Amino acid sequence: MTEKTPLTTVIEGKSILTFYKDQNNLCCRKFETSTGSWAEQETLVQHFGQEYAATVGSKRNIHLVANSDDGNLHYLCWDGAHWSKSAHIATDSSSHKNIRLTTAGGNVHVMFLSNEDEDNAITYLYMDDSGWSKPFFIRTKDIPQRLSNVIVTGDGTPHFLCQEKNSASASILRHYLFYRQDSRFFLNTNDISSEQSDHDFQPYLCLDQKNIRLTYLDPQSRVLVNLYKLKGWPEEGWNKGQVLSPDGSKASSPILLTGNNRLSALWQQNESVYYCLSIKGSDTWGSIDEESDREKLLSILLNGHQLQLPYTVSASSPPLYLSLIQAAAEPFLAKLYPPKEDETEEIKMDVGMAHPPVKDYPAPGTGNAAWELIKQDNSKEKKQLEKLAAQDDRIKELESELDRTKKQLDELKFEIKNLSADINEKTIALASRNDAANSEQALTQKVAFLKQEVQNTKQQCKQLETNNAKNQSEIKAKMEAMKRQIKTLQSESLKTTAPAVKPEPTPPKKPLVKAQKKSGLLNKLRRGVKT
Structure with a gap:
């Protein structure tokens, strides 16, 4: 694995998968801790574009998202034996920056910055039982510069922080929650801090029972912690931040770790890692302790309950594999033992954070590490703990x-x-x-x-058309015959009709008396002749 650029390692069960760049491709090799041997190299994404994120899911499968030079964003999943075929979940983007990846409730959540409109925009998409959603573009109030890790609460709401820069070049740290209700998506924001200078907050989120915890750096490079109560969001919001590291500490890379009902804050300071514990998960924090043993930190990195920062693994020096056994007595958090068959615990973890690029978080030995730490005490207390463990x-x-x-x-x-x-x-x-x-x-x-x-309908229509044509012909012939008959009858009627006779004039009536007299005389003459 020489002449290759190592990136980071993800632990799954008793196997360690190492991702690295080889000849412009994103590759992977698996190291079996049981045999101490490396598997063959696998090429996952060709023409790798420098940005990727990986996390271990609840079913111990590994989810990977990476970009390529052609502007595509690829998703692959490791089921414990094989990698799935690469799927394009976002395309046609000139840049994918600050890729963040986490899993919750069986769903995969991806978030990144893209400069579609010259200025960066936040893109969010998720995968559930029905497949990948379409990308959602979250328009920020100011220009986004950097994303924190993404966490998802029990109701499926993604929470993340975004460091933005306004027109006056002031740095602003904002909390975004992108939640779904009645098939609609809503976006809420909360301003946490604002600085007038170009300041890198280096924010980090984690879930602590029913609350969200935050750690970040102020302009004096002091570590601050903050609490966000989920019960009354978004009305209650964030409480006032608490300063953990002293003035002039020049801290960097703060993170929070939860597990076994404990909450610890860790940060890099000079060549050591400093940490302190939250007392019973409250806002009260204990004293600050220091650890500078790199080998011990390396062991803790490989066996802690979360793997958060990049780590370089080479074939010439296989990683040290130790079992983490939780201790029952205070003030110890845990104790490291050499691996044994009957004592080896299975490593379970859900990263919950996208791995930042190497240029932001160098590998161990370069002065920028912040990993989980096992608190050590004096030899007397160690012997007491060993005695209790033996009993x-x-x-x-x-x-x-x-x-x-x-x-x-x-x-x-x-x-x-x-x-x-x-x-x-x-x-x-x-x-x-x-x-x-x-x-x-x-x-x-x-x-x-x-x-x-x-x-059948066509045939009936054709028959009807034929009958219609025939009927029209017959009707036309009958009409012609009737016209001829009418003409003949008219001619005959003209021939047989006589001319009209002019009536004679009626003679005028004579007076009735004269007529009666004349009639009487005639009657007398007739009787006379007769006699």
Whole structure:
């Protein structure tokens, strides 16, 4: 692995996957801690574009997001044996900066800066059971410069911090929460700090039970911690920040670690890592301690409950593999033991933070590291702890055996659940195929029937057209015959009609008396002649 540019390492179970750049490609090699051997190199993304993020999910699978020189953003997933095929989840971007990646509730959340409109814009997308969402573009109040890690609360709301710069070149640290309600997305913001200078806050978030914790640097390079209560958001907001490191400490790279009901703040200062504990998860912090043992820090990095910063692994010096066993007595947080078969605990962690580029966070030995630290005490207390551990040896063995049995039972339940889901899925798929086949057959029959109906209708239309033409001809002929008959009758009527006779004038009536007299005389003459 010489002549290659190492980037970072992610732990999965008892395997260590190392990502690095080789001949302009993003590559990966797997180191098996059980055998102490390296697997063959795998090329994940060709024409790698310098930015990537990786995290370990709740099912111990590894999620990877990386960009390429052609402007595409790639997603791959490691299932414990093989890498999935690369999927393009964002394209046509000239730049993907500050790529951030986390998992929560089985979903994958990705966020990055892109300069689509010359000025940077925040892009957010997620993957759930239905696949990848379309990118959401979050327009900030000012120009975004740097993203913090992303955390997701129990209700599925992503929270992140963005360092922005306004027109007066003042640095502003803003809290963004991008939540979904009734199929709609809403964006809330909270201003945390504002400085008049070009200041690097180096913010880092973590979830502490039902609250969000924040650590960052002020302009005097002091470490500040802050609390955000989720119960009343966004009305309650952030409380007033507390200063942990003293004045003039020149701290850098602050982080917060949670686990085993403890909260610790760590930061880099000179050549050492300083840390202090929150008392019972409250706003009260204990005394500050220092650790400068690099080898011890390296061991803690490989076995802590979170892997947050880049680490270089080379083939010539395989990483040291130690088991982390939690101690029951204070003031110890934990104790490191050499690896043994019956005592080796399985490493479980969910990174929850996108790995920043090497240029921002160099590997160990370059003066910029901030990793989890195991608090050490004097030799007397160590002996007391070892005595307690020896007395509880049998109990631990029984608990370990019980844990293994529970784990096997959980794995069997998980396999049964997967098999049941697979059977149900295949049954539904088979039923769907049968329904589709039946539907296709019925549709074919229906189409044939409709075709026949169309053919019959066409024939009927053709017959009707023929009959219509025939009827029109007959009607036309009958009309012509009737016209001829009417003409003939008119001619005959003219021939047989006599000319009109002029009536004679009526003679005037004579007076009635004279007529009666004349009639009487005539009657007398007639009687006379007769006699």
